[in-house]
Amino acid sequence: MCHMRQEDLPFVGSSHEFVGAEQGNTNVSVFLFHGKPGSGPGPHRHPYDDIQFIREGRGLWTVNGKAFERSAGDIFVIKAGEIHNFKAVGDSPLVQFDVHLSPRFTQENLSSSGLQFDCALGRHKRSSSENEPHG
Template sequence: MYQVLRRSEQKPSVNRTIAFEGEPYGSDVSLFLMDSPPGHGPVLHRHPYSETWVVRSGEAEFTVDGETTRAGPGDIVVVGAQIPHRFVNVGEGRLDMVCIHASERFIQEDL
């Protein structure tokens, strides 16, 4: 069995990000297709599962357990379960990034 979610069926948020939760489709992963403007990013938070980011274009600054690092096109950043983290678009243009959640649905605790 397989399913295809056509681009026309995906509804972006006001900041042009698309959220996909795998549970309704029998998938064990969820993800965000980020397309965010400079200065944008979530508050410090954590998940009960790991999260992986793939930067496609732009530049992001990640804060993970109190440490900061930057990532650009082609870089992959991984954070383990329960580790506080956040990121922000520090580039001059939009940040195109895939945020992969190792869970069939999003579970987030803002800190």
């Protein structure tokens, strides 16, 4: 068994990060996202599925060019390779639990035009001030 506290996890951008390979010797990693209104990552994709559990607040997502709003209680799966981004909307923070089916985070950041400008492997690395790591 492995035990830790959320506040002891690395905090990057707007998220605590549980990196399975480093913190739990497991094949799953998790973002504990807590974003202020207007915050969220730019367009990106992962080579594995990403399951997002919205706990509080509201957000605006775009997945493969289709925009939609979701709120507390919604759960959805973003499949491997799907280009997605999201932003917290409204007056309260967006709080979500993002399960990445990988022992390490791998995120390919894309510009809004869809052209790649950075590929981050392993732990997230910011490629611009507009792209913060997420889920």
